[in-house]
Amino acid sequence: MRGLRAPTVFNGERFLPGGATVIVADGVIKGVESAAYAVPDHCPVTAFGGTMLPGLFDAHVHLVSDSSLGGLERAGALDAEAVDEIIVQSLRQQAVSGVTTVRDLGDVGYRTLAVRDSSRVGLPRIRAAGPPLTVPDGHCHYLGGVVDGPRAIRAAVLDHEQRGVDVIKVMASGGMTTVGTDPFGVQFDGAELRALVDTAHGVGLPVVAHAHSLAGIRQALAAGVDGIEHFTGLTETGIRVPDDVLDDVAAAGVAVNPTLGFDSGLFASMPAPPQALSASLKRIGLDLETAQAARLAVLRRAHSRGIQLVTGVDAGAAPAKPHGIVSLAVAALTEGGFSIVDAVTSATAVAARACHLGDVTGRLEPGLDADILVVDGNLANDITALQRPVEVLIRGDPVAPQ
Numbered sequence: 001m002r003g004l005r006a007p008t009v010f011n012g013e014r015f016l017p018g019g020a021t022v023i024v025a026d027g028v029i030k031g032v033e034s035a036a037y038a039v040p041d042h043c044p045v046t047a048f049g050g051t052m053l054p055g056l057f058d059a060h061v062h063l064v065s066d067s068s069l070g071g072l073e074r075a076g077a078l079d080a081e082a083v084d085e086i087i088v089q090s091l092r093q094q095a096v097s098g099v100t101t102v103r104d105l106g107d108v109g110y111r112t113l114a115v116r117d118s119s120r121v122g123l124p125r126i127r128a129a130g131p132p133l134t135v136p137d138g139h140c141h142y143l144g145g146v147v148d149g150p151r152a153i154r155a156a157v158l159d160h161e162q163r164g165v166d167v168i169k170v171m172a173s174g175g176m177t178t179v180g181t182d183p184f185g186v187q188f189d190g191a192e193l194r195a196l197v198d199t200a201h202g203v204g205l206p207v208v209a210h211a212h213s214l215a216g217i218r219q220a221l222a223a224g225v226d227g228i229e230h231f232t233g234l235t236e237t238g239i240r241v242p243d244d245v246l247d248d249v250a251a252a253g254v255a256v257n258p259t260l261g262f263d264s265g266l267f268a269s270m271p272a273p274p275q276a277l278s279a280s281l282k283r284i285g286l287d288l289e290t291a292q293a294a295r296l297a298v299l300r301r302a303h304s305r306g307i308q309l310v311t312g313v314d315a316g317a318a319p320a321k322p323h324g325i326v327s328l329a330v331a332a333l334t335e336g337g338f339s340i341v342d343a344v345t346s347a348t349a350v351a352a353r354a355c356h357l358g359d360v361t362g363r364l365e366p367g368l369d370a371d372i373l374v375v376d377g378n379l380a381n382d383i384t385a386l387q388r389p390v391e392v393l394i395r396g397d398p399v400a401p402q
């Protein structure tokens, strides 16, 4: 048994006035008491000066990629041992940054599931989708999840279920990182996507759809998906997500993960933004900055309708998206006008619920796993505190520094 005490404590949903003492035993939170709580004699207490909060989620990662240029594509050609090494390294980078749970939405060869099930101490909990389902030559086809036609779609979903995935990921639109695919369009027809979702739901699996295009968002909604990734709203006339679409997202309870967050220093070190990305934006007269502003405006309208916003970086997908920068995705929300509470909630309690782990982690609450992050600074008025982790516990086990 041990105690952790801090003057500022965010419990996953709100700040607790006056701080708190959190009691941990056997990997589980046993109590969340006042800062002045007199702990039992046998219980050592560490008093921190900063902010204590639940460990963070990165709800969109590609553990098989080291985030180097073309890293995701290369993973599709590596042997299992090499892929496993990258997965563990990615997890370490996530862990030391304060991430205690990742949701992997783009695996190769089901290696992420193998690592998930190998119970490595001190590495983040994994929710895994296996190889994402896509059309022939479609977005991320090189990860091995190509399906062609309704029969193959159903078979692939059932095969994923047999192998033990936690969620099905489908590429509803093309993507920026796969040459020859169209992020403005759709990849499947509506009936195919419905068959995919119905089959997944039939075996109890949620579905999240990658959708950059407005057409892809609409199609995913009509098919009944549970979450939409990116949610960019690309149309030939700009970034546009009309009110009726947002109303449908809210009514359906679909969680949106805008995959914000990138390391601008890494962007600057590259000769130019990735070609496909800049080409896509140029096609509609936008650059990175104006596109980001337009996206944040969409997210504010989404939030005002009560839509659940989840934080995930798309870590591993590109050089500007390394593992371990979820704090920047949270900060991007506050820069876009969100309160610190709403922004951090999107990476804790809301993310946990969206990943169907709300009764396991994501809050400082007795009975939940002891996934705890302590950061340097007062998070209540300084979002950059999230970039300064000083202690990370995953199921009560301290994460070894790198």
Ligand SMILES: [Zn+2]
Pocket: 060, 061, 062, 105, 106, 314, 317
């Ligand atoms: Zn992705």
